[in-house]
Amino acid sequence: MNDHIYLDSAASTPVADEVIDEMLPYFKQQYGNPSSMHKFGRETARAIQLARRRVAKMIDASPREITFTSGGTEADNLAIKGAAMHARIKASERTRIITSSIEHDAVLEPCRYLENLGLSVTYLPVAGDGLVRSSDLKSAMSNDVSLVSIMLANNEVGTIQPVKELAGIAHQAGALFHTDAVQAVGKIPTSVKRLGVDMMSMSSHKLNGPKGVGALYVRSGLEIAPIIHGGGQESELRSGTENVPNIAGFGKACELAANRMSQYQEQVSALRDYLIEKVAKEIPHSRLNGSQDRIPNNAHFTFFGVNGEDLIIKMDEHGIATSTGSACSVKKQKSSHVLKAMGFSYEEISGSLRLSLGMQNTKDEIDRTVGVLSSVVKELRELSPFKRKYA
Numbered sequence: 001m002n003d004h005i006y007l008d009s010a011a012s013t014p015v016a017d018e019v020i021d022e023m024l025p026y027f028k029q030q031y032g033n034p035s036s037m038h039k040f041g042r043e044t045a046r047a048i049q050l051a052r053r054r055v056a057k058m059i060d061a062s063p064r065e066i067t068f069t070s071g072g073t074e075a076d077n078l079a080i081k082g083a084a085m086h087a088r089i090k091a092s093e094r095t096r097i098i099t100s101s102i103e104h105d106a107v108l109e110p111c112r113y114l115e116n117l118g119l120s121v122t123y124l125p126v127a128g129d130g131l132v133r134s135s136d137l138k139s140a141m142s143n144d145v146s147l148v149s150i151m152l153a154n155n156e157v158g159t160i161q162p163v164k165e166l167a168g169i170a171h172q173a174g175a176l177f178h179t180d181a182v183q184a185v186g187k188i189p190t191s192v193k194r195l196g197v198d199m200m201s202m203s204s205h206k207l208n209g210p211k212g213v214g215a216l217y218v219r220s221g222l223e224i225a226p227i228i229h230g231g232g233q234e235s236e237l238r239s240g241t242e243n244v245p246n247i248a249g250f251g252k253a254c255e256l257a258a259n260r261m262s263q264y265q266e267q268v269s270a271l272r273d274y275l276i277e278k279v280a281k282e283i284p285h286s287r288l289n290g291s292q293d294r295i296p297n298n299a300h301f302t303f304f305g306v307n308g309e310d311l312i313i314k315m316d317e318h319g320i321a322t323s324t325g326s327a328c329s330v331k332k333q334k335s336s337h338v339l340k341a342m343g344f345s346y347e348e349i350s351g352s353l354r355l356s357l358g359m360q361n362t363k364d365e366i367d368r369t370v371g372v373l374s375s376v377v378k379e380l381r382e383l384s385p386f387k388r389k390y391a
């Protein structure tokens with residue numbers, strides 16, 4: 001399958017060899033329960049400590065501020081439900097959450113769930129470039145807000161939000177600030193101190209680590225309620241025997257990503273810019289979406305007069321993996337809430353395609369991709385009722 005081209009790194013990434021090497025001993029040799037008092041337990045407890053230090057270092061936090069979870073989704077759930085439940089337990093008067101209308105479902109669905117339980121949630125709009133305007137947050141703030149949750153980088157259009165400024169606004173009104181940084185970690189600087197956030201979600205498989213593990217940064221001194229209760233692992237915040245191999249792999253992936261970040265930015269954004277230029281030159285009636293402030297590996301286009309899902313299928317037949325946006329929304333067969341919030345028309349949403357790159361992609365792959373894309377778009381437009389418009 002070497003002639004296949006993978007341009008869906010925003011959905012998941014290959015696990016790095018060094019990461020696999022780091023994980024392997026914890027399956028067959030060092031299988032002790034990290035809570036056990038014997039040598040086997042000490043070995044795996046040490047592995048978790050090391051991983052916690054590596055993850056913490058990558059985001060400029062201290063190790064005790066890192067709670068391992070089963071992934072980005074659980075980290076988001078823990079941040080939002082955990083903060084809301086803690087406020088309820090303390091009988092706080094702050095019963096409102098503010099989030100944006102372009103969040104990942106892992107943030108939006110917990111918010112909707114809490115709405116059903118009687119909390120109120122404000123969904124901020126975004127401008128056409130996918131950015132939350134700080135003035136909108138300012139006017140939505142008041143002293144009934146417990147938590148503001150706004151993502152650092154969007155998974156569909158790659159837009160980077162002005163999180164530092166937004167967190168400042170939340171804090172001024174006495175609210176906490178959480179950011180979903182799953183798409184940003186390893187690609188742009190994500191120092192929790194610089195960003196000034198109270199909680200931050202991460203996921204391993206978006207940065208060349210294994211699937212099924214992630215972490216929530218919780219600022220030291222901040223109390224939230226657990227959402228999984230049991231044996232009290234992870235400082236009582238996330239019970240359950242730790243997934244040692246995955247956690248060890250995630251730690252290694254963070255170390256690798258931190259060490260190669262400037263190389264990643266240079267290499268991947270140069271390739272991405274080359275792709276954008278080539279699409280603009282070779283495919284008429286196409287448009288780049290999103291903002292200038294975007295993560296290095298994201299390019300999101302609308303090809304007018306075609307259907308994005310047909311495009312994906314055709315590209316896949318040619319061995320090229322692409323996406324309309326989020327893997328989850330494809331399964332649910334609903335059109336992108338992100339693009340809707342950005343004010344896109346039905347036609348603009350329908351013709352959208354995300355190409356997300358990784359370190360493994362080459363210039364030759366981009367050349368081949370744009371060649372195939374160009375002919376596939378032409379072919380689909382021939383079949384389209386808008387044929388004359390885009391001939």
Ligand SMILES: *Cc1c(COP(=O)(O)O)cnc(C)c1O
Binds near residue numbers: 010073074106151206
């Ligand atoms: C992938 C993703 C998630 C979910 O992470 P999982 O580890 O797959 O559960 C959450 N938020 C964003 C922005 C993502 O891209």
